[in-house]
Amino acid sequence: MKIAVLGGDGFVGWPTALHLSAKGHDVHIIDNLSRRWIDTELGVQSLTPMDSIQERTRIWHAETGRRIHFHLIDLARDYDVLKGWLAEHRPDAIVHFAEQRAAPYSMKTDRHKNYTVNNNVNATHNLLNAIVEIGIDPHLVHLGTMGVYGYSTIGAAIPEGYLPVGIETMDGDTVTQDILYPANPGSIYHMTKCLDQLLFQFYAKNDGLRITDLHQGIVWGTHTAETKLHPQLINRFDYDGDYGTVLNRFLIQAAIGHPLTVHGTGGQTRAFIHIQDSVRCIELALSDAPAKGDKVKIFNQMTETHRVRDLAEMIARMTGAKIAFLPNPRKEAAENELVVKNEQFLALGLEPITLAEGLLEEVVDVAKKFAYRVDRSRVPAVSAWTKDIAKTVETDPEGKRLKSVS
Amino acid sequence: MKIAVLGGDGFVGWPTALHLSAKGHDVHIIDNLSRRWIDTELGVQSLTPMDSIQERTRIWHAETGRRIHFHLIDLARDYDVLKGWLAEHRPDAIVHFAEQRAAPYSMKTDRHKNYTVNNNVNATHNLLNAIVEIGIDPHLVHLGTMGVYGYSTIGAAIPEGYLPVGIETMDGDTVTQDILYPANPGSIYHMTKCLDQLLFQFYAKNDGLRITDLHQGIVWGTHTAETKLHPQLINRFDYDGDYGTVLNRFLIQAAIGHPLTVHGTGGQTRAFIHIQDSVRCIELALSDAPAKGDKVKIFNQMTETHRVRDLAEMIARMTGAKIAFLPNPRKEAAENELVVKNEQFLALGLEPITLAEGLLEEVVDVAKKFAYRVDRSRVPAVSAWTKDIAKTVETDPEGKRLKSVS
Numbered sequence: 001m002k003i004a005v006l007g008g009d010g011f012v013g014w015p016t017a018l019h020l021s022a023k024g025h026d027v028h029i030i031d032n033l034s035r036r037w038i039d040t041e042l043g044v045q046s047l048t049p050m051d052s053i054q055e056r057t058r059i060w061h062a063e064t065g066r067r068i069h070f071h072l073i074d075l076a077r078d079y080d081v082l083k084g085w086l087a088e089h090r091p092d093a094i095v096h097f098a099e100q101r102a103a104p105y106s107m108k109t110d111r112h113k114n115y116t117v118n119n120n121v122n123a124t125h126n127l128l129n130a131i132v133e134i135g136i137d138p139h140l141v142h143l144g145t146m147g148v149y150g151y152s153t154i155g156a157a158i159p160e161g162y163l164p165v166g167i168e169t170m171d172g173d174t175v176t177q178d179i180l181y182p183a184n185p186g187s188i189y190h191m192t193k194c195l196d197q198l199l200f201q202f203y204a205k206n207d208g209l210r211i212t213d214l215h216q217g218i219v220w221g222t223h224t225a226e227t228k229l230h231p232q233l234i235n236r237f238d239y240d241g242d243y244g245t246v247l248n249r250f251l252i253q254a255a256i257g258h259p260l261t262v263h264g265t266g267g268q269t270r271a272f273i274h275i276q277d278s279v280r281c282i283e284l285a286l287s288d289a290p291a292k293g294d295k296v297k298i299f300n301q302m303t304e305t306h307r308v309r310d311l312a313e314m315i316a317r318m319t320g321a322k323i324a325f326l327p328n329p330r331k332e333a334a335e336n337e338l339v340v341k342n343e344q345f346l347a348l349g350l351e352p353i354t355l356a357e358g359l360l361e362e363v364v365d366v367a368k369k370f371a372y373r374v375d376r377s378r379v380p381a382v383s384a385w386t387k388d389i390a391k392t393v394e395t396d397p398e399g400k401r402l403k404s405v406s
Numbered sequence: 407m408k409i410a411v412l413g414g415d416g417f418v419g420w421p422t423a424l425h426l427s428a429k430g431h432d433v434h435i436i437d438n439l440s441r442r443w444i445d446t447e448l449g450v451q452s453l454t455p456m457d458s459i460q461e462r463t464r465i466w467h468a469e470t471g472r473r474i475h476f477h478l479i480d481l482a483r484d485y486d487v488l489k490g491w492l493a494e495h496r497p498d499a500i501v502h503f504a505e506q507r508a509a510p511y512s513m514k515t516d517r518h519k520n521y522t523v524n525n526n527v528n529a530t531h532n533l534l535n536a537i538v539e540i541g542i543d544p545h546l547v548h549l550g551t552m553g554v555y556g557y558s559t560i561g562a563a564i565p566e567g568y569l570p571v572g573i574e575t576m577d578g579d580t581v582t583q584d585i586l587y588p589a590n591p592g593s594i595y596h597m598t599k600c601l602d603q604l605l606f607q608f609y610a611k612n613d614g615l616r617i618t619d620l621h622q623g624i625v626w627g628t629h630t631a632e633t634k635l636h637p638q639l640i641n642r643f644d645y646d647g648d649y650g651t652v653l654n655r656f657l658i659q660a661a662i663g664h665p666l667t668v669h670g671t672g673g674q675t676r677a678f679i680h681i682q683d684s685v686r687c688i689e690l691a692l693s694d695a696p697a698k699g700d701k702v703k704i705f706n707q708m709t710e711t712h713r714v715r716d717l718a719e720m721i722a723r724m725t726g727a728k729i730a731f732l733p734n735p736r737k738e739a740a741e742n743e744l745v746v747k748n749e750q751f752l753a754l755g756l757e758p759i760t761l762a763e764g765l766l767e768e769v770v771d772v773a774k775k776f777a778y779r780v781d782r783s784r785v786p787a788v789s790a791w792t793k794d795i796a797k798t799v800e801t802d803p804e805g806k807r808l809k810s811v812s
């Protein structure tokens with residue numbers, strides 16, 4: 001298949017492009033490289049030394065003989081360029097990663113809120129609009145997030161996308177309808193993924209587009225079979241307070257001898273998936289396209305759930321690190337349950353890599369190996385969800401802000 | 407109160423601004439005058455001769471001694487100007503009409519789809535973002551649409567915003583949660599109002615903004631107590647295929663001796679409200695603000711429902727016009743039920759003006775009076791919802807396209 005990987009220079013996009021290329025597909029990366037610009041804006045960099053996309057694709061060709069093509073296009077701003085590209089290349093499938101994906105970054109300032117809404121809504125809408133306008137029929141696979149559901153405290157299992165709801169009619173009958181699971185996003189970033197869902201629902205219904213939306217958990221791990229082929233194919237690893245997810249920041253803190261900083265009680269439960277499984281899920285989703293006229297197909301793309309404080313304890317046990325509790329910069333429930341259904345991917349053959357088995361590799365091969373590159377001042381999460389919360393959360397990289405260390 | 411009326415140069419915004427000014431409020435209109443530019447783009451004009459906003463406000467002052475201030479700001483593009491304005495003026499309330507509001511216009515071409523998404527999402531998000539950034543606490547009243555619900559065929563009554571849903575927990579208990587009534591928009595325009603709903607939900611939850619969302623039916627009628635005070639205060643009346651709603655187009659067709667053109671079977675049921683009632687509802691909503699921390703307050707702002715073919719028959723009876731059936735350019739169910747709850751406004755004292763009593767005034771005082779200004783070629787609805795539908799719907803102002811005339 002000819003596959004366009006939008007956002008293919010990013011953390012999940014790059015190993016996906018390699019994996020699909022390795023499987024024999026004709027892969028085209030489209031990316032505006034905005035993520036690299038944001039590194040520059042924030043003055044941070046990937047823990048792993050990361051080459052330019054041009055250099056990476058050159059090495060992939062040298063190692064495997066396979067070509068991955070790169071096209072510099074801003075999906076959100078260059079509608080006409082995108083339309084022209086799609087009309088010329090007519091891909092069989094499109095994997096859409098190209099959004100601003102950090103919740104803390106989306107909450108930094110009013111400028112960052114506007115940027116995230118604009119970038120994400122327009123990237124997705126331009127894409128849908130162009131597909132209809134040109135009249136092509138690719139299978140569109142989008143990366144959504146578990147965060148569209150919010151983190152409820154009622155302890156119900158989250159189904160894969162749809163919730164059957166009984167609605168009472170005027171005649172007193174009850175008619176059951178499948179509705180999108182009610183959205184309850186916790187940040188501007190998560191909210192844009194809820195907006196995406198409605199865009200997909202509309203374009204599937206009105207124009208018969210074939211769309212799969214993957215509600216992904218937090219991706220952990222760095223290496224995949226393909227990125228391991230050459231040091232310069234290495235994936236990015238974000239550990240800063242905006243883009244670094246909780247697990248990555250714990251790993252780095254452990255590697256530099258800093259206490260693992262848990263926000264609030266650490267009672268937040270989150271869903272996780274290894275990067276290798278994420279890449280495999282995308283391959284599985286591509287092989288299982290909905291038919292024209294079907295509603296959007298929704299998968300929960302995650303393999304296990306953990307409380308943040310349990311994660312901290314797991315890493316503390318492995319590394320001897322201490323744990324510290326800080327005020328939470330996010331507005332969220334202190335404790336929540338999270339039970340997620342993921343039968344669809346398991347039925348398609350996914351065999352999950354668990355944190356328990358994979359974490360040590362991350363500690364040794366990534367965090368410790370590249371610890372010399374860490375800028376400790378960038379590890380704390382500094383974006384507060386509201387101005388009131390900002391007052392309670394000062395930022396102090398060296399730990400004066402710690403409430404208690406255990 | 408100091409009230410900002412965003413989109414106050416438009417069809418509902420202008421009589422609202424007059425009404426609130428007449429009630430003694432300090433009214434500021436903010437508008438980018440894009441609706442006048444769209445008239446120019448489409449080569450259409452209001453049936454009623456409409457003065458510039460500057461002239462209209464001058465006459466209002468001359469007639470009543472009251473001032474309405476006008477500020478030319480594009481909410482979607484001029485975030486910084488909007489923020490500066492809000493910081494300086496700190497309104498007590500904001501009524502937000504400033505969106506592209508025609509479903510057919512939103513479906514015209516890919517450019518119009520993008521414009522509608524961009525304009526509406528950014529106008530609403532910029533506003534919310536600026537309010538939080540400045541730290542003001544106005545009551546925000548937004549005009550949404552009944553169309554966020556879509557037009558279901560199951561015959562259930564539509565509640566005012568929220569649907570209680572029982573969700574089964576892991577323990578086997580059922581917990582009831584109020585969710586936003588499931589969105590099922592029928593056009594890009596309607597979809598943007600569903601996106602707005604999620605923006606409001608997020609900002610109410612995260613930042614405690616006080617928001618009322620009015621899910622309005624199709625507004626009919628032209629005059630209000632205040633617009634009648636002087637000929638140059640007259641409201642706009644759109645009858646073209648994009649902005650003219652079904653009732654207005656029937657009235658004009660009757661006035662020029664053209665058959666009333668019904669799309670499909672005319673079995674579509676729609677909700678309606680008179681402009682005088684709409685203006686009154688906004689006043690009532692303003693007086694009934696939610697408290698900080700409340701969820702978004704949602705009203706259904708409509709007073710009666712009718713099938714399109716029944717409307718046509720009502721006007722045919724009054725005027726002697728014939729009725730013609732045309733292929734439907736929209737993608738929608740041929741027939742639908744619509745039962746809408748509107749107890750909240752009735753409880754606040756609304757006494758509806760019915761079509762049965764008000765329609766004759768429209769026929770005589772508006773449609774017949776200004777019939778000499780009608781451009782017959784602009785009456786047909788020409789925007790098709792999909793490319794396939796476009797093939798079946800040719801546009802022929804003189805009626806060759808008619809399938810049958812009764």
Ligand SMILES: NC(=O)c1ccc[n+]([C@@H]2O[C@H](COP(=O)([O-])OP(=O)(O)OC[C@H]3O[C@@H](n4cnc5c(N)ncnc54)[C@H](O)[C@@H]3O)[C@@H](O)[C@H]2O)c1
Binds near residue numbers: 007010032034097098
């Ligand atoms: N990483 C995770 O843990 C995780 C979890 C759940 C969901 N997701 C989703 O998966 C997708 C990929 O995540 P990631 O971690 O690889 O993010 P990333 O930021 O590393 O990659 C996103 C890529 O998209 C590009 N991009 C952004 N806006 C663009 C635009 N307008 N035009 C062209 N390119 C643009 C960026 O330059 C970047 O290369 C995102 O949509 C994200 O929301 C990620």
Ligand SMILES: NC(=O)c1ccc[n+]([C@@H]2O[C@H](COP(=O)([O-])OP(=O)(O)OC[C@H]3O[C@@H](n4cnc5c(N)ncnc54)[C@H](O)[C@@H]3O)[C@@H](O)[C@H]2O)c1
Binds near residue numbers: 413479483622
């Ligand atoms: N007219 C109806 O039947 C009806 C029915 C349901 C809901 N509504 C809603 O009520 C509101 C008002 O409807 P209307 O019929 O008065 O529409 P309208 O088009 O006559 O008025 C909208 C006004 O907003 C202005 N505007 C648009 N985008 C703007 C921007 N970015 N910045 C500043 N100003 C901007 C336009 O110039 C115009 O004056 C709309 O939001 C519409 O969706 C209307």
